[in-house]
Amino acid sequence: METVVLGVGAGLMLIKLLATLEHILERMALISGAANVEWPSLIMNTLLFGGALAARSTSSNVSSSSIIHHPSPLCHPYERSALIQFKNSFSVNNTIASDFYDHECDGIDPPTVSWAKNDASNCCAWRGVTCDEKAGHVIGLDLSCARLQGAFQSNSTLFFLRNLQSLYLSHNDFGGSTIPSEFGKFTDLEHLILRDSNFSGSVPPEISYLSKLVDLRLSYNNILLKVDTFTLKRIVTNLTNLESLYLIQVDMSSVSPVVLMNLSSSLINLMLTFCSLGGNLPADYIFHLPKLEMLFLRGNENLTGSLFPKYNRNASSPLKQLILSETKLLIDFPFLIQNFKYSLEYLSLGSCKILGWNPTLLVNLTQISVLFLPSNNLGGEIPWSSLMHLERLITLDLSDNNFTGQLPKISSYNSTQLSFSYDNSSNSLTSSGPLPLELESLYLSDNLLDGKIPGWLYSLKSLVHWLH
Numbered sequence: 001m002e003t004v005v006l007g008v009g010a011g012l013m014l015i016k017l018l019a020t021l022e023h024i025l026e027r028m029a030l031i032s033g034a035a036n037v038e039w040p041s042l043i044m045n046t047l048l049f050g051g052a053l054a055a056r057s058t059s060s061n062v063s064s065s066s067i068i069h070h071p072s073p074l075c076h077p078y079e080r081s082a083l084i085q086f087k088n089s090f091s092v093n094n095t096i097a098s099d100f101y102d103h104e105c106d107g108i109d110p111p112t113v114s115w116a117k118n119d120a121s122n123c124c125a126w127r128g129v130t131c132d133e134k135a136g137h138v139i140g141l142d143l144s145c146a147r148l149q150g151a152f153q154s155n156s157t158l159f160f161l162r163n164l165q166s167l168y169l170s171h172n173d174f175g176g177s178t179i180p181s182e183f184g185k186f187t188d189l190e191h192l193i194l195r196d197s198n199f200s201g202s203v204p205p206e207i208s209y210l211s212k213l214v215d216l217r218l219s220y221n222n223i224l225l226k227v228d229t230f231t232l233k234r235i236v237t238n239l240t241n242l243e244s245l246y247l248i249q250v251d252m253s254s255v256s257p258v259v260l261m262n263l264s265s266s267l268i269n270l271m272l273t274f275c276s277l278g279g280n281l282p283a284d285y286i287f288h289l290p291k292l293e294m295l296f297l298r299g300n301e302n303l304t305g306s307l308f309p310k311y312n313r314n315a316s317s318p319l320k321q322l323i324l325s326e327t328k329l330l331i332d333f334p335f336l337i338q339n340f341k342y343s344l345e346y347l348s349l350g351s352c353k354i355l356g357w358n359p360t361l362l363v364n365l366t367q368i369s370v371l372f373l374p375s376n377n378l379g380g381e382i383p384w385s386s387l388m389h390l391e392r393l394i395t396l397d398l399s400d401n402n403f404t405g406q407l408p409k410i411s412s413y414n415s416t417q418l419s420f421s422y423d424n425s426s427n428s429l430t431s432s433g434p435l436p437l438e439l440e441s442l443y444l445s446d447n448l449l450d451g452k453i454p455g456w457l458y459s460l461k462s463l464v465h466w467l468h
Contacts, residue, residue: 073131083123087115090149091150092148110147128142144170144171162188172197179207180204187209192207195219202226208231222249233259244268247271249273257282257303260286275299280304294320296323301328319343323348326350329353331353331355345370349373360386374399379402394440395440395441397441398443404448
């Protein structure tokens with residue numbers, strides 16, 4: 001079979017023609033009740049590619065018997081062409097510093113590099129490509145860490161993959177391109193991940209057309225990406241299935257927090273850190289979201305509001321991770337502990353306005369593993385007797401406060417609770433003194449502590465970070 005090389009314009013026209021023709025034929029099949037036969041694809045292959053079943057077998061050197069047992073479905077020709085042209089519209093830059101991708105791509109080969117090595121006629125077998133097992137359409141594309149570099153065009157052939165359900169484009173460099181409004185055409189999309197890909201400009205309101213979306217991540221685009229009140233309201237109102245919304249470092253300076261009252265009750269994860277979000281947070285609504293497990297609002301220095309005098313859950317909360325550091329939120333500490341004591345695993349309240357501070361309440365955080373309370377002007381003695389009961393605690397930061405006193409000696413506590421004992425069967429200490437044995441990080445700098453560092457501290461075998 002001869003290979004015909006088309007110009008870019010002709011190639012795009014052919015892809016569009018193929019997509020349109022196959023769509024019409026598939027609709028005819030549905031109407032006639034014969035969709036399961038998949039004869040539209042067979043007709044197209046016969047008319048336009050001279051019998052693709054034979055061509056596929058010949059080009060890939062695979063026997064007909066092995067095709068029957070092929071682990072991947074055979075992809076549609078126009079979708080294969082769309083993928084190839086999308087790939088070729090960018091360069092692959094392996095020389096970009098690894099810290100551009102937060103080291104998440106270290107040691108990972110770009111998936112598109114292997115495309116040329118796979119069965120040239122079957123894009124469903126390519127790395128990063130997932131196809132529907134029955135129809136053979138591309139339904140998933142994961143080009144994370146593909147190191148694609150270049151402008152993202154609004155007429156990209158990517159938008160011919162109209163059956164996409166998941167699209168991952170994180171850790172690429174699209175050169176400050178705007179996010180095309182054509183993304184709104186992926187009406188079956190459930191996962192859209194565009195984080196850390198150097199997009200800029202405004203988030204298009206057409207994203208709100210993706211009514212099936214459950215996961216939307218637009219974070220870490222060099223603080224050049226922004227969203228306004230109109231667009232965000234449409235997104236949170238229309239995407240009723242949304243479970244995860246990640247907008248870290250997306251400019252929200254023009255957004256009114258009132259928009260957040262339209263968040264879906266399906267929401268599990270909400271990350272809005274360093275977004276320049278200001279104004280009064282509708283805390284009563286947000287903290288009543290029935291499935292919310294993660295809430296990150298750090299670094300929004302003009303975000304105001306009160307937590308949580310009007311808020312009181314009758315049922316236990318699912319909230320596991322709460323980061324409110326570097327905001328102007330007023331945090332009622334007793335209410336916080338009362339409402340989330342059985343669920344919180346990660347709590348960060350650095351540089352906050354904490355009201356009703358009572359260190360003895362910390363003992364109620366039975367699930368806590370990470371506790372950050374730096375720079376809050378907290379005083380008194382460190383509540384060692386409470387901290388020792390937090391058996392899951394691995395990170396504790398009480399730095400830059402006004403705590404007084406000395407780090408305690410073991411002899412000053414009940415010997416049963418604080419003494420070291422050695423278990424010959426496991427060759428490990430079974431108790432650690434006034435802090436949990438599993439503690440990995442301890443930060444106590446910039447306080448008013450005095451005295452010597454007690455010897456028991458050096459016996460915490462897991463302690464990696466120690467700042468005194």
